[in-house]
Every structure is written in structure tokens, then in C-alpha cells.
Amino acid sequence: xxxxxxxxxxxxxxxxxxxxxxxxxxxxxxxxxxxxxxxxxxxxxxxxxxxxxxxxxxxxxxxxxxxxxxxxxxxxxxxxxxxxxxxxxxxxxxxxxxxxxxxxxxxxxxxxxxxxxxxxxxxxxxxxxxxxxxxxxxxxxxxxxxxxxxxxxxxxxxxxxxxxxxxxxxxxxxxxxxxxxxxxxxxxxxxxxxxxxxxxxxxxxxxxxxxxxxxxxxxxxxxxxxxxxxxxxxxxxxxxxxxxxxxxxxxxxxxxxxxxxxxxxxxxxxxxxxxxxxxxxxxxxxxxxxxxxxxxxxxxxxxxxxxxxxxxxxxxxxxxxxxxxxxxxxxxxxxxxxxxxxxxxxxxxxxxxxxxxxxxxxxxxxxxxxxxxxxxxxxxxxxxxxxxxxxxxxxxxxxxxxxxxxxxxxxxxxxxxxxxxxxxxxxxxxxxxxxx
Amino acid sequence: xxxxxxxxxxxxxxxxxxxxxxxxxxxxxxxxxxxxxxxxxxxxxxxxxxxxxxxxxxxxxxxxxxxxxxxxxxxxxxxxxxxxxxxxxxxxxxxxxxxxxxxxxxxxxxxxxxxxxxxxxxxxxxxxxxxxxxxxxxxxxxxxxxxxxxxxxxxxxxxxxxxxxxxxxxxxxxxxxxxxxxxxxxxxxxxxxxxxxxxxxxxxxxxxxxxxxxxxxxxxxxxxxxxxxxxxxxxxxxxxxxxxxxxxxxxxxxxxxxxxxxxxxxxxxxxxxxxxxxxxxxxxxxxxxxxxxxxxxxxxxxxxxxxxxxxxxxxxxxxxxxxxxxxxxxxxxxxxxxxxxxxxxxxxxxxxxxxxxxxxxxxxxxxxxxxxxxxxxxxxxxxxxxxxxxxxxxxxxxxxxxxxxxxxxxxxxxxxxxxxxxxxxxxxxxxxxxxxxxxxxxxxxxxxxxxxxxxxxxxx
Numbered sequence: 033x034x035x036x037x038x039x040x041x042x043x044x045x046x047x048x049x050x051x052x053x054x055x056x057x058x059x060x061x062x063x064x065x066x067x068x069x070x071x072x073x074x075x076x077x078x079x080x081x082x083x084x085x086x087x088x089x090x091x092x093x094x095x096x097x098x099x100x101x102x103x104x105x106x107x108x109x110x111x112x113x114x115x116x117x118x119x120x121x122x123x124x125x126x127x128x129x130x131x132x133x134x135x136x137x138x139x140x141x142x143x144x145x146x147x148x149x150x151x152x153x154x155x156x157x158x159x160x161x162x163x164x165x166x167x168x169x170x171x172x173x174x175x176x177x178x179x180x181x182x183x184x185x186x187x188x189x190x191x192x193x194x195x196x197x198x199x200x201x202x203x204x205x206x207x208x209x210x211x212x213x214x215x216x217x218x219x220x221x222x223x224x225x226x227x228x229x230x231x232x233x234x235x236x237x238x239x240x241x242x243x244x245x246x247x248x249x250x251x252x253x254x255x256x257x258x259x260x261x262x263x264x265x266x267x268x269x270x271x272x273x274x275x276x277x278x279x280x281x282x283x284x285x286x287x288x289x290x291x292x293x294x295x296x297x298x299x300x301x302x303x304x305x306x307x308x309x310x311x312x313x314x315x316x317x318x319x320x321x322x323x324x325x326x327x328x329x330x331x332x333x334x335x336x337x338x339x340x341x342x343x344x345x346x347x348x349x350x351x352x353x354x355x356x357x358x359x360x361x362x363x364x365x366x367x368x369x370x371x372x373x374x375x376x377x378x379x380x381x382x383x384x385x386x387x388x389x390x391x392x393x394x395x396x397x398x399x400x401x402x403x404x405x406x407x408x409x410x411x412x413x414x415x416x417x418x419x420x421x422x423x424x425x426x427x428x429x430x431x432x433x434x435x436x437x438x439x440x441x442x443x444x445x446x447x448x449x450x451x452x453x454x455x456x457x458x459x460x461x462x463x464x465x466x467x468x
Numbered sequence: 469x470x471x472x473x474x475x476x477x478x479x480x481x482x483x484x485x486x487x488x489x490x491x492x493x494x495x496x497x498x499x500x501x502x503x504x505x506x507x508x509x510x511x512x513x514x515x516x517x518x519x520x521x522x523x524x525x526x527x528x529x530x531x532x533x534x535x536x537x538x539x540x541x542x543x544x545x546x547x548x549x550x551x552x553x554x555x556x557x558x559x560x561x562x563x564x565x566x567x568x569x570x571x572x573x574x575x576x577x578x579x580x581x582x583x584x585x586x587x588x589x590x591x592x593x594x595x596x597x598x599x600x601x602x603x604x605x606x607x608x609x610x611x612x613x614x615x616x617x618x619x620x621x622x623x624x625x626x627x628x629x630x631x632x633x634x635x636x637x638x639x640x641x642x643x644x645x646x647x648x649x650x651x652x653x654x655x656x657x658x659x660x661x662x663x664x665x666x667x668x669x670x671x672x673x674x675x676x677x678x679x680x681x682x683x684x685x686x687x688x689x690x691x692x693x694x695x696x697x698x699x700x701x702x703x704x705x706x707x708x709x710x711x712x713x714x715x716x717x718x719x720x721x722x723x724x725x726x727x728x729x730x731x732x733x734x735x736x737x738x739x740x741x742x743x744x745x746x747x748x749x750x751x752x753x754x755x756x757x758x759x760x761x762x763x764x765x766x767x768x769x770x771x772x773x774x775x776x777x778x779x780x781x782x783x784x785x786x787x788x789x790x791x792x793x794x795x796x797x798x799x800x801x802x803x804x805x806x807x808x809x810x811x812x813x814x815x816x817x818x819x820x821x822x823x824x825x826x827x828x829x830x831x832x833x834x835x836x837x838x839x840x841x842x843x844x845x846x847x848x849x850x851x852x853x854x855x856x857x858x859x860x861x862x863x864x865x866x867x868x869x870x871x872x873x874x875x876x877x878x879x880x881x882x883x884x885x886x887x888x889x890x891x892x893x894x895x896x897x898x899x900x901x902x903x904x905x906x907x908x909x910x911x912x913x914x915x916x917x918x919x920x921x922x923x924x925x926x927x928x
Binding site: 041048049051052053055056057059060064068256259260263266267314315381382383388389391392393394395 | 652678679682689691862863864865866868896902905906907909910913914917918
């Protein structure tokens with residue numbers, strides 16, 4: 033039998049291990065902060081709810097390695113020039129637009145800014161207002177806020193596959209219920225914070241009082257706490273509703289999209305244009321023979337099923353085609369980046385999406401630097417024309433007239449500043465949903 | 469209940485607490501109960517299978533020892549072999565042979581029924597251990613175990629129950645016939661070895677698994693450089709996965725004061741294929757050597773017979789890994805490699821490659837043979853080789869973890885010689901050593917994948 037008592041052994045352990053543990057914690061804090069996931073401080077904004085602390089820099093090395101610098105306005109990229117003859121473009125979108133995996137200069141918004149400045153021969157500011165987890169319904173709430181905040185000359189909405197999935201509990205009521213703004217979505221909460229903080233908000237809503245405040249301060253300052261908490265949350269979280277598209281009828285119809293775009297036009301005072309970010313996922317054989325059941329398969333030769341339902345080129349193509357049809361009817365400028373992405377893939381053999389440091393690798397995931405460059409090059413001519421020939425306003429008026437004739441109006445509840453209230457309501461909803 | 473699961477952590481915490489407080493005389497019973505619970509946790513129905521194996525071989529060994537007539541001894545030995553090989557053959561190979569037979573007999577209109585037999589976890593390991601015990605008694609190398617409890621614990625000792633190392637009764641039984649003590653020094657030493665295994669498995673192997681899986685799913689899509697990287701990554705994945713498991717088993721056993729044999733000894737540092745097999749899955753290769761290769765005559769009956777013996781041993785060794793043609797081919801090619809090395813050393817005894825070149829060639833040979841081992845079918849294997857020969861283009865994917873694992877392997881393996889264990893040596897005596905331990909734990913918490921892969925060797 034060992035002659036040492038359990039108490040003595042424990043005391044010895046504490047004495048010998050305290051130093052190494054603290055040293056390792058400090059070292060890991062630095063490594064995680066620099067290469068994996070930095071703290072994500074946020075401040076309240078009267079129009080937008082919680083926004084990243086202006087001037088701060090966030091690091092995301094989970095997919096690519098992006099260093100995200102937040103401007104004075106709490107959006108990504110350079111500060112809005114104070115005055116002068118600068119053309120302003122606001123780009124709204126989700127994580128594809130925000131592009132946490134690439135550096136500030138590699139986002140398509142930055143590329144667009146350079147390309148437009150070159151084409152127009154003048155200073156153009158492109159504000160990257162992308163936020164993770166947004167979808168089409170969120171833009172209804174955010175568009176007026178951005179209009180008021182930035183007074184843009186043009187608003188570009190960058191859609192992606194997740195925007196029009198009606199399996200999502202958020203979008204379906206929004207579209208089908210004629211934008212019932214009395215019931216802002218739970219997503220409105222997460223849309224008001226930037227990527228990767230969903231878990232943090234859930235914990236916030238659950239842990240209250242002094243403990244909650246202490247925890248909040250802790251994760252605001254420590255990468256280990258934030259990243260560790262997010263991992264723990266992801267590990268413990270029960271598999272909930274998977275917003276995954278498996279059939280064509282789980283995507284909004286062209287008619288629904290048309291009404292949505294018409295309402296957006298009715299809401300807007302600024303010319304709007306849309307781009308659909310179609311990444312072209314790699315086509316690999318499925319591990320399980322679970323071919324997605326499609327009710328219609330337009331252009332299947334061009335869009336073979338990829339390995340996953342949620343990253344399926346076919347559903348991307350369906351969404352893009354319907355959106356193009358809807359925008360075309362309204363006269364709203366629209367561009368599908370799919371053909372340009374495919375040309376890039378055929379020319380270089382390398383996909384415009386995905387990063388080497390993920391488990392899926394290139395071909396799956398958000399746009400990589402090459403993909404962002406393609407989108408910037410493909411979109412610039414359209415935006416340059418809209419900014420110079422006045423057709424942007426003309427097209428907006430056409431869409432608004434169409435909306436008026438069809439009886440589609442902006443949601444009554446949407447007003448500038450509504451987002452903060454929506455966030456609070458959404459927070460409660462999200463918290464109760466999670467606790468169930 | 470995998471060693472990397474929460475349920476195992478709970479199981480182990482309860483067990484070690486009970487072990488601490490239990491009287492010495494009750495500890496063997498406690499470990500046996502834990503082993504049966506551990507095994508039954510996978511599928512309680514297979515407990516009967518293991519129980520039958522334990523009881524039958526215990527009594528057969530006693531009978532072998534007691535009877536005088538060689539004929540009777542042979543008869544009891546044959547009964548033990550038939551029982552163990554029969555169980556292994558039925559549960560592991562029936563589906564394979566039925567499918568193969570059906571393919572061959574299809575033209576004759578004959579059909580062997582397919583029973584969809586489920587493979588009990590760990591059967592390849594405990595049947596080999598049980599059979600080696602009766603063989604040792606039969607050959608007079610070992611006296612039979614007098615207590616059923618001891619023999620049952622030998623078979624059902626949980627740390628190595630499902631994926632080895634394959635232990636010998638002569639090594640294990642004397643250890644449990646001494647009083648089983650609880651010692652903090654053993655706990656500390658064992659937990660450091662366990663941590664070594666955890667780092668290998670969870671941090672290295674599991675971070676490589678998704679990359680390997682993806683490239684093997686469609687190698688033709690990826691650039692030759694990526695396919696080379698995936699080939700190397702699989703070699704590292706299977707090594708870290710299995711040697712990680714073995715380290716964990718050795719560490720757990722050490723905590724109970726029991727020494728298990730080492731299973732890996734920096735295999736990719738081998739200078740030739742013969743040395744590789746002295747460093748890779750040592751408990752299996754020595755088992756095959758002692759009970760199969762030497763029984764067939766070894767190298768005592770001329771060059772041609774040695775070649776045949778090697779081929780038979782390695783093909784059966786390949787088949788031991790699984791009921792599939794790719795394992796047979798893998799084993800056969802390794803047999804050819806061993807035979808070629810034997811021939812070369814006999815024919816050109818004075819020619820020796822520089823160490824670096826010899827290591828490089830050995831690693832390359834082993835690396836390429838992992839392709840048929842891993843590929844799900846021949847089409848995939850040939851697509852892998854096609855890309856490796858730089859005959860295709862594709863998507864670049866230079867996966868960072870593959871480089872991390874490639875860097876760690878020589879650094880950790882370079883100081884080991886054949887026969888020494890290749891644990892990551894964590895010393896708790898110095899501040900820097902304890903810091904390494906703390907950093908390893910932090911890495912496990914922060915850098916491991918959220919979804920851990922099952923151990924590769926569980927399927928064998």
C-alpha cells in the first residue's frame with residue numbers, strides 16, 4: 033500500500049501543478065487569440081443593436097485565417113470617408129458576405145471597392161454589412177437602418193442558399209404571413225451580433241444575474257473562455273432542427289421571392305440590386321446513396337448533386353434561377369455568380385469555396401480568396417453601370433410601381449430602430465426555445 | 469464504451485475509487501466484474517460467447533496438463549483450436565466466405581445462405597489469447613492456471629479487451645497471482661502513458677481522419693500532391709490511432725499495477741521491412757511468429773519453404789485484420805517484401821544502404837501498401853495510384869494537420885530504438901515536463917475535433 037495519504041497527495045499535486053497550469057493557460061490564450069478565435073467585444077448601437085466594437089480586430093482561424101477589422105461604424109472594412117464626393121455602396125448579406133475566413137483586403141466587398149474606384153475613376157466606399165446567420169427576412173429589418181446610417185447610393189443584397197430555404201422556421205412565417213412584423217424572428221437576435229456568438233447569447237439568456245455578468249465579462253476578454261465555451265456548447269447542444277434542404281419544394285417559389293423583393297423595394301429609398309453567391313461545391317460520390325429527391329431538375333447536367341444535401345449545387349441552381357425570375361419580373365438588377373465561379377474552376381482547377389484548414393477542405397464552405405475575387409470581378413460592371421447611368425433609381429421606381437399595383441407593401445412594423453426591440457424579443461424567444 | 473468517451477471516464481472514476489477502497493483480496497474480482505461490464509456495455513449478448521471461451525479453455529488446459537497420453541493431449545488441444553478458430557471463423561469470416569462462394573458458385577446455380585453475422589467486438593484478440601494459453605500448456609511451456617477467476621481475468625481484463633495488445637498468459641498470470649496494490653506512483657505513471665495515447669488518438673489521429681476520408685472518397689478529384697499527402701496522413705492516422713489505443717491500454721493497466729507488453733516501437737523509424745514488423749503491432753507479429761510461422765517450420769527447412777511460410781503467415785496476418793480481399797493482398801505484399809528482404813540480405817550481405825535511404829525506402833513501401841488496406845474497393849485503390857503517379861490534375865488541399873503529424877512523428881520517434889516503447893514521454897519531475905503535460909491537456913480540450921472517430925482497430 034502506498035504510504036502517502038490521499039490528502040497529502042492532493043496537496044502535493046496542487047503545489048507542483050499550479051505554475052505549469054497557469055503558464056499553459058497563458059500560452060494557450062495567446063495562441064488561440066492569435067490564430068484560432070479572438071475575443072469578440074461588442075457595443076450597443078441605437079440602430080443596429082449589438083455591433084462589434086468599432087476599431088477592434090477579431091481573428092477567426094476556424095475556416096481560413098481571417099483578421100477582421102471593424103470600422104468606426106461597426107462594419108467590416110475601412111471607415112466611411114468623412115465627406116467629399118465619395119460614392120457609397122452598402123452590401124448586405126450573411127456569412128458569405130462577411131467572409132470571416134479571409135483578410136479584409138480579400139473580401140469581395142474590398143475587391144468591389146477597388147474595381148469600382150478603378151472603373152468610375154473616383155473614390156467609392158463599399159461597406160461590408162454582412163453578418164453571420166442572417167437570412168432574407170433579416171434584411172427587411174436591417175435595410176432601413178443601414179439606409180439611415182450610411183445614406184448609400186446603392187444597396188447590394190448578397191443572397192446565398194440559406195436565404196430562401198423554407199425549412200427554416202424563421203423564413204417561412206416571414207414570407208407566408210406577409211411579413212408579419214409583430215412576430216420578429218428569433219433569428220433577429222443572432223442577426224444583430226456577428227458570427228460565432230450564437231452560443232454566447234444562448235448562455236447569456238440562460239445564466240443571469242451576477243454570475244451572468246461575470247461570465248459575460250470573462251468571455252469578452254478571454255479567447256479561451258469564449259472559444260472553450262462555444263466548443264462546450266456545440267458539444268452538449270442536442271441536435272435540433274436542421275435547416276437542410278432536401279427537396280426543391282423546401283425552397284421559396286419564384287412567386288414568394290417576387291413578393292419578398294417587391295416588399296424590399298417598397299421599403300427602400302435607395303436603388304437596390306441583388307447578387308446570388310453560388311459557390312460551386314465539389315462533386316464527390318456520396319458515402320451513403322441518398323440522392324436528394326427533387327421535384328424538378330433544371331440543368332442537372334450543370335448542377336450534379338454534391339455530397340451533401342445542404343451543400344448541393346442543384347438546390348443552389350434552383351434558388352438562383354427562381355430569384356433571377358423574380359428579380360426579372362420586377363426589374364431589379366440581379367446577377368448569379370455561378371457561371372463566373374464555374375469558369376474560374378474550369379480555368380484553374382481550383383474551387384472558389386472552401387479552405388484547406390477545415391475538415392471538408394476546398395470545395396465546401398464559404399468563399400475563399402479566389403472566390404471573392406471572382407465575385408468582385410463579376411459584380412463590378414453591373415454596379416458601375418447602376419452608379420453612373422441613373423438606371424438604379426429608375427429600376428427601383430419600376431419595382432415600387434409593380435409592388436403598389438400588386439398590393440405588396442413594406443411590412444408595417446418595420447421601422448428604423450425596430451431592430452433593438454426585435455432583438456430583445458428574439459432573445460427571450462431564443463432562450464425559451466433553447467431551454468425547451 | 470470507448471476510452472475517449474465520457475461514459476468511460478465515469479466508469480473508470482468509479483472503478484478506481486472502488487479499487488482504492490476494496491480489500492486486496494477482492495480486487496481481482498472487482499477487475500473481472502469491471503471487464504465483464506465493460507465488454508457487456510458494447511453488446512451484452514456476446515458476454516456468453518466470451519464466457520464460453522473462458523470456461524472451455526480453462527478446463528481444456530487443465531485436461532491437457534492432466535492427461536498422460538500424447539494423443540489425448542492432441543485431442544484436447546484440437547478441441548480448443550476448433551473452438552477458438554471456429555468462433556473466429558464463423559463470426560468474422562462467414563459473411564466474406566459466403567459472399568465469395570456465392571460469386572464462384574453463381575454459374576452452377578448454387579447458393580450459400582448469407583446469415584449477416586454481426587462481428588463481436590474484440591473477438592480477434594481474445595480468441596488468440598485464449599488459444600495461445602492452451603497452446604502454451606500443450607507445449608509444456610506453461611502450467612495451467614488453477615483458478616478460474618484468474619484465467620477469466622486474463623481474458624476479460626478490460627484495458628486490452630477490445631483492441632489489444634494481445635497478451636500471453638505467461639506474461640499476465642504471474643502478475644495477478646501477486647497481491648494487486650493501489651499505488652499513487654502507478655497511478656501517476658499510468659496516467660502519463662494514458663495521456664500519451666490520448667494525444668496520439670484524439671489530437672493527431674482524429675484530426676487526420678476527415679482529410680483521409682475525404683480524399684479516399686474520390687481521389688481522382690484531388691491533385692497528386694494532395695493524394696500523396698493523404699497517403700502519408702493515413703499511415704500516420706492508423707499508427708497514431710492504434711498505438712494511441714495501445715498506450716491507453718498500457719497506461720490503464722499500469723494504474724492497477726499490471727504491466728502490458730508494448731505494441732509499437734516507432735515503426736516508421738525502421739530501416740527495413742523486417743524491422744518494421746518488429747516495431748508494428750508487436751503483440752500480433754510475435755504471436756504469428758511464435759504460433760504460426762515457427763509451427764510451420766520457420767526458416768529451418770530451406771529457402772523455398774521459408775518463403776512459403778512467410779507468405780502463409782503474412783496472408784493469414786492480413787486476413788486477421790478483416791474478411792476482405794484487400795487485407796489478403798496487403799498481407800501477401802508484405803510477405804513478398806519480407807521474403808525479398810531476406811533474400812537480399814542473404815545474397816548481398818555486405819551491401820547496406822545509408823540509414824536515411826533505408827528508412828525512406830521502408831516508409832515508402834509501407835506507405836504504398838496502406839493504400840489497398842484503406843481503400844474501400846479496387847477502383848479507389850487504382851485511382852489513388854493513378855494520382856500518385858502524377859497522371860491526373862485536381863484540387864489542391866494541403867491540410868495543415870497532416871504536416872503537424874508528419875513533424876511530430878520523427879521528433880517523437882527518432883530517439884526510440886526497436887523494442888522500446890514509443891510513448892510520448894511526459895516527465896512530471898520538472899517544471900517543463902509538467903508544463904508539457906498541461907499543454908497536452910489544453911490541446912486535447914481546444915484543438916481536438918468535436919466529433920471523435922471510432923478506433924480503427926475496433927473493426928478488426
